[in-house]
Amino acid sequence: MPSVSAHVAVTLAEHLDNVFGVMGNGNAYFLDALARQTDVRYTPVRHEAGAVVAADAHFRASGRIAAGTTTYGAGFTNTLTALAEAVQAHIPLILVVGDEPTSGPRPWDVDQIALASAVGARTYTVGRADAAATTAIAVEHALAYSVPTVLAIPYDVAQLDAGPVPEAPRPQLPAPLAPRDEFSRAQLGRLARALADAERPFLLAGRGAWLADAGNALGELAAATGAVTASTALGRGIFPDARYDLGVTGGFGADGAMDLIRDADVAVVFGASLNQFTMRFGRLFSPETHVVQVDTGSAATHPNVGGFIRGDARIVASELVTALRELGASPSGWRERIDIDALTKRPDGDGTVSDGRLDPRTLAARIGELLPDDRVVVSDGGHFIGWANMYWPVASPDRMIMVGTAFQSIGLGMPSVAGAALAKPDSTIVLTTGDGGGLMALADLETAVRVAGGRGVAVVWNDAAYGAEVNLYGLKGLAREPMLIPQVDFAGLATAVGAEGVVVRTLGDLERLRTWAAAPASDRPFLLLDCRITHEVISPYQEEVIRVNS
Numbered sequence: 417m418p419s420v421s422a423h424v425a426v427t428l429a430e431h432l433d434n435v436f437g438v439m440g441n442g443n444a445y446f447l448d449a450l451a452r453q454t455d456v457r458y459t460p461v462r463h464e465a466g467a468v469v470a471a472d473a474h475f476r477a478s479g480r481i482a483a484g485t486t487t488y489g490a491g492f493t494n495t496l497t498a499l500a501e502a503v504q505a506h507i508p509l510i511l512v513v514g515d516e517p518t519s520g521p522r523p524w525d526v527d528q529i530a531l532a533s534a535v536g537a538r539t540y541t542v543g544r545a546d547a548a549a550t551t552a553i554a555v556e557h558a559l560a561y562s563v564p565t566v567l568a569i570p571y572d573v574a575q576l577d578a579g580p581v582p583e584a585p586r587p588q589l590p591a592p593l594a595p596r597d598e599f600s601r602a603q604l605g606r607l608a609r610a611l612a613d614a615e616r617p618f619l620l621a622g623r624g625a626w627l628a629d630a631g632n633a634l635g636e637l638a639a640a641t642g643a644v645t646a647s648t649a650l651g652r653g654i655f656p657d658a659r660y661d662l663g664v665t666g667g668f669g670a671d672g673a674m675d676l677i678r679d680a681d682v683a684v685v686f687g688a689s690l691n692q693f694t695m696r697f698g699r700l701f702s703p704e705t706h707v708v709q710v711d712t713g714s715a716a717t718h719p720n721v722g723g724f725i726r727g728d729a730r731i732v733a734s735e736l737v738t739a740l741r742e743l744g745a746s747p748s749g750w751r752e753r754i755d756i757d758a759l760t761k762r763p764d765g766d767g768t769v770s771d772g773r774l775d776p777r778t779l780a781a782r783i784g785e786l787l788p789d790d791r792v793v794v795s796d797g798g799h800f801i802g803w804a805n806m807y808w809p810v811a812s813p814d815r816m817i818m819v820g821t822a823f824q825s826i827g828l829g830m831p832s833v834a835g836a837a838l839a840k841p842d843s844t845i846v847l848t849t850g851d852g853g854g855l856m857a858l859a860d861l862e863t864a865v866r867v868a869g870g871r872g873v874a875v876v877w878n879d880a881a882y883g884a885e886v887n888l889y890g891l892k893g894l895a896r897e898p899m900l901i902p903q904v905d906f907a908g909l910a911t912a913v914g915a916e917g918v919v920v921r922t923l924g925d926l927e928r929l930r931t932w933a934a935a936p937a938s939d940r941p942f943l944l945l946d947c948r949i950t951h952e953v954i955s956p957y958q959e960e961v962i963r964v965n966s
């Protein structure tokens with residue numbers, strides 16, 4: 417007869433294809449049921465944080481929910497940083513964990529429900545009689561609220577007989593929010609008229625617009641208004657017509673492009689929370705610009721916003737296109753008058769810098785030319801995040817995965833590779849990581865190499881330092897030793913887990929990336945580029961942070 421663990425596994429299999437995890441006492445029966453009674457693919461990771469990170473990256477790269485699994489106690493507490501990131505980034509996933517027995521905690525148990533709650537995640541605990549239904553409700557909770565959700569299996573019920581697995585109800589999800597009340601209708605009408613009259617309209621879209629599948633509607637709106645467009649870092653590539661797109665706003669954006677945004681007379685923001693980085697710490701828009709935010713949240717999220725429409729980005733963008741047509745509006749012609757290529761040009765860098773190490777800008781530009789176009793970039797956190805965002809444009813928001821930025825955590829890059837690789841099985845997965853975050857996540861270098869194989873390439877920005885700290889605190893004169901890392905041989909570490917490692921000291925060393933990219937994925941190894949860069953060159957986004965902090 418199926419056990420409680422089998423009820424969880426079989427019900428979960430109705431909703432997802434991939435589970436990532438580390439095995440232990442608390443999830444042994446769940447993993448056994450998953451293997452024997454479902455078609456779900458189980459991918460072992462090497463640190464429990466990676467189980468959550470891989471499921472998180474899988475959702476970001478595919479829009480399909482996945483699960484992580486760990487044992488109770490230490491296995492669970494190892495997930496907390498990754499769980500906090502998923503909470504703060506609003507990523508749905510299921511974390512199946514063992515938990516203390518129903519009779520109460522043993523000496524090695526901790527209050528897991530309280531710990532999950534402390535980082536913002538809700539726990540559903542399955543019992544002997546309700547495991548399938550509770551599993552379905554956990555999935556519904558994760559999807560409906562777009563949050564990670566913990567599904568706990570108490571140690572003493574995991575292998576209890578639970579009878580045949582009942583059919584669980586399908587999750588009920590909220591319908592996209594249409595602006596139907598009279599206040600929203602009036603706002604929408606006013607915005608349509610403002611856009612019809614605008615001489616320099618500007619559209620900004622974030623990840624919320626991508627999740628609402630608003631790309632085509634936004635493209636139509638940009639064409640109908642002649643608007644120049646841009647996105648947030650997590651919305652990169654959402655506008656279908658790249659000819660009129662300025663790329664990412666904030667410190668990842670080019671100076672000329674950012675200055676142009678201040679010329680806009682009407683700006684409409686779709687599905688973007690307008691955090692301090694997107695908003696260039698309050699300098700993105702001119703006070704003369706009329707800024708309207710469209711979002712499903714209940715209120716505007718930045719004081720520079722002058723008008724707010726509550727609604728789904730796709731629905732509102734489509735209704736604006738219809739309203740503009742009814743008004744007989746014609747496009748402003750602004751975007752055709754602008755030389756976007758000139759405005760978005762990036763500095764080439766200085767090649768090799770005075771300390772004999774490479775300028776990351778020169779290196780990033782050359783790597784960007786060599787990387788396959790069909791790529792997904794997965795990024796750890798650290799000073800280096802500027803380089804991929806500035807020099808390696810991606811085709812759509814599901815191709816720039818930054819697990820860790822919401823919670824401002826480093827060390828979540830390596831296991832992101834596994835999630836992205838399974839979410840996008842035909843694409844090249846490009847990891848961008850620092851030496852600090854890379855060492856923190858090192859356990860899952862093995863996972864990245866095993867799962868992505870010849871589709872994977874890792875770029876390690878190896879500056880022998882916690883570069884962000886050098887820039888923020890070293891320059892203030894604080895003691896440097898805690899900011900430094902001995903020169904680590906990442907190429908050697910890569911070799912140890914079956915990848916090919918190349919130390920990059922000159923641009924010529926990138927020749928291996930060129931031959932690698934030219935070979936079929938099945939004929940090549942995972943490639944790790946151990947890039948020996950200087951920390952003398954500071955990324956513009958960090959210059960901005962330094963300016964604001966000083």
Ligand SMILES: Cc1ncc(C[n+]2csc(CCOP(=O)(O)OP(=O)(O)O)c2C)c(N)n1
Nearest residue numbers: 798799800825826850851852853882883884
């Ligand atoms: C888990 C965690 N620990 C510490 C920090 C503080 N921190 C932010 S950036 C950074 C340096 C990262 O160094 P590295 O990965 O080498 O990238 P770099 O800044 O050199 O580009 C540190 C330690 C953090 N954000 N998250």
